[in-house]
Amino acid sequence: MPRIVHLGLGNFHRGHQAVYTQLAGGDWRITGIARSNRALVETLRRQEMRYTVLTINGDHVDAQRVDVVDRAMVAADDPAGVVDAIASPEVAVVTLTITEAGYQDDRPGDRSLLGLLAAGLSRRAGAGGLPISVVSCDNLTDNGQVLSGVMRRIAARTEDSALAGYLDARVAFPATMVDRIVPATTDRHRELARRAGYADQVPVPAEPFRQWVLDDSFAADRPSWHEAGALVTPAVHDWETIKVRLVNGSNSMLAYLGLLRGHALIAAAFADPVVRAAVDALGDEYQPTLPAPDGFDAPAYRAALAGRFGNAALGHRTEQVGADGSLKLRQRVVDTASWYARRSALPSALCLLTAAYLRCLCQPEALAGGPPGDPRAAALAERGRRHPDEHELVRAVLGEDELFGAVLAADTAFQERTGDLLRVLARSGPAAAVRALTP
Ligand SMILES: NC(=O)c1ccc[n+]([C@@H]2O[C@H](COP(=O)([O-])OP(=O)(O)OC[C@H]3O[C@@H](n4cnc5c(N)ncnc54)[C@H](O)[C@@H]3O)[C@@H](O)[C@H]2O)c1
Numbered sequence: 001m002p003r004i005v006h007l008g009l010g011n012f013h014r015g016h017q018a019v020y021t022q023l024a025g026g027d028w029r030i031t032g033i034a035r036s037n038r039a040l041v042e043t044l045r046r047q048e049m050r051y052t053v054l055t056i057n058g059d060h061v062d063a064q065r066v067d068v069v070d071r072a073m074v075a076a077d078d079p080a081g082v083v084d085a086i087a088s089p090e091v092a093v094v095t096l097t098i099t100e101a102g103y104q105d106d107r108p109g110d111r112s113l114l115g116l117l118a119a120g121l122s123r124r125a126g127a128g129g130l131p132i133s134v135v136s137c138d139n140l141t142d143n144g145q146v147l148s149g150v151m152r153r154i155a156a157r158t159e160d161s162a163l164a165g166y167l168d169a170r171v172a173f174p175a176t177m178v179d180r181i182v183p184a185t186t187d188r189h190r191e192l193a194r195r196a197g198y199a200d201q202v203p204v205p206a207e208p209f210r211q212w213v214l215d216d217s218f219a220a221d222r223p224s225w226h227e228a229g230a231l232v233t234p235a236v237h238d239w240e241t242i243k244v245r246l247v248n249g250s251n252s253m254l255a256y257l258g259l260l261r262g263h264a265l266i267a268a269a270f271a272d273p274v275v276r277a278a279v280d281a282l283g284d285e286y287q288p289t290l291p292a293p294d295g296f297d298a299p300a301y302r303a304a305l306a307g308r309f310g311n312a313a314l315g316h317r318t319e320q321v322g323a324d325g326s327l328k329l330r331q332r333v334v335d336t337a338s339w340y341a342r343r344s345a346l347p348s349a350l351c352l353l354t355a356a357y358l359r360c361l362c363q364p365e366a367l368a369g370g371p372p373g374d375p376r377a378a379a380l381a382e383r384g385r386r387h388p389d390e391h392e393l394v395r396a397v398l399g400e401d402e403l404f405g406a407v408l409a410a411d412t413a414f415q416e417r418t419g420d421l422l423r424v425l426a427r428s429g430p431a432a433a434v435r436a437l438t439p
């Protein structure tokens with residue numbers, strides 16, 4: 001039976017790639033690897049490896065049973081088992097959803113999930129080198145290349161020439177764009193599953209919309225995901241650029257400005273005219289910078305997205321979307337800011353997004369519940385304490401820091417405008433800052 005090993009058994013995989021795999025038919029099965037979430041794996045085993053995907057569309061909930069993930073293990077408890085699973089000859093595909101943070105952690109051996117992936121591939125290299133495709137399904141620009149780069153760095157650092165040769169010859173890293181809003185599970189979702197007739201402790205809430213765009217550069221067999229609606233095209237990069245900007249960039253605006261307006265949920269933030277005006281302004285700024293792959297219609301895409309963000313029953317939390325901004329925002333801000341800088345123009349809504357993030361992280365007293373989780377939270381709060389003046393703060397963070405890299409470090413006009421908007425946010429609040437977008 002052909003098998004997929006999935007690294008990062010979070011909600012997104014269970015509500016996206018697992019659903020595509022089940023709908024595609026065939027006899028593919030998935031071994032799901034959780035990094036450390038023992039409770040999830042034990043619960044799935046108690047539920048005979050079945051769970052419910054709740055497709056939530058306003059008041060309507062459709063419950064779908066998924067049983068394609070038929071094995072699961074916890075990497076922290078059984079790293080050798082993970083290496084064995086990846087090395088198994090029946091495995092032709094490895095997929096990953098390990099968050100942006102996962103790609104920062106390239107410690108070899110059993111000290112990180114990517115270290116275990118490299119160890120599994122190395123074992124395959126030494127055992128005949130059966131081909132395999134390794135598919136990042138994280139929200140990263142050029143996710144296939146990023147992952148391939150990490151594997152090559154580990155091979156070089158560990159002086160594993162067999163692995164390096166295998167990566168060149170028999171391992172493919174197809175690029176993908178993945179899209180479906182899949183929030184974290186709450187008791188309300190468990191109650192929805194119960195009402196649908198399933199005593200499921202780990203149901204997965206999801207929106208009706210789903211999209212998966214794949215580059216067909218696989219090294220071996222894959223499920224017929226296209227039969228389940230996946231688009232196979234060489235234009236993945238274009239679709240990913242569109243998605244990372246319009247979906248994820250707008251989502252970040254909803255999260256940070258929404259938190260500053262006291263909203264716990266993305267849909268509540270979207271229903272707030274102040275936040276909505278900022279999201280619309282950001283969409284207007286992104287739109288001219290976007291590529292135009294076949295089938296892409298920007299106004300229709302944005303209108304559909306408005307319906308998705310407004311899906312009030314979904315329960316997507318601002319705090320979840322706002323987490324790890326120091327790892328995620330760079331791709332949602334820098335390329336677009338450079339596009340405008342090359343045209344001697346200033347993207348004010350993008351500056352507002354940056355200012356809202358800095359307000360949440362550098363001036364965390366602005367949020368009753370504290371800042372969203374972020375690996376740089378302490379460092380950014382310390383910057384905020386050291387620089388009470390907003391312009392100095394923005395210069396310190398963007399000009400000297402690694403947050404957004406060299407391009408914005410040199411873009412003094414972007415920094416100045418971000419400082420202006422941060423000052424308005426701090427002194428007069430989000431509504432005044434959104435009004436300040438239009439001169
Ligand atoms: N949830 C969504 O709506 C959505 C949509 C599109 C793409 N994605 C992608 O999927 C990723 C996971 O989302 P999710 O909703 O499943 O989150 P989740 O919190 O349910 O699961 C995250 C998974 O990543 C693993 N992980 C976290 N930090 C890690 C690290 N440092 N190293 C290795 N593994 C780590 C966790 O162990 C867990 O298995 C997102 O970061 C994003 O890139 C999510």
Ligand SMILES: O=P(O)(O)OC[C@@H](O)[C@@H](O)[C@H](O)[C@H](O)CO
Pocket residue numbers: 139178179180181182247248249251252320321328
């Ligand atoms: O997934 P993240 O954490 O990179 O970003 C948060 C949201 O923008 C994201 O989860 C979207 O809801 C998702 O990317 C939609 O496909």
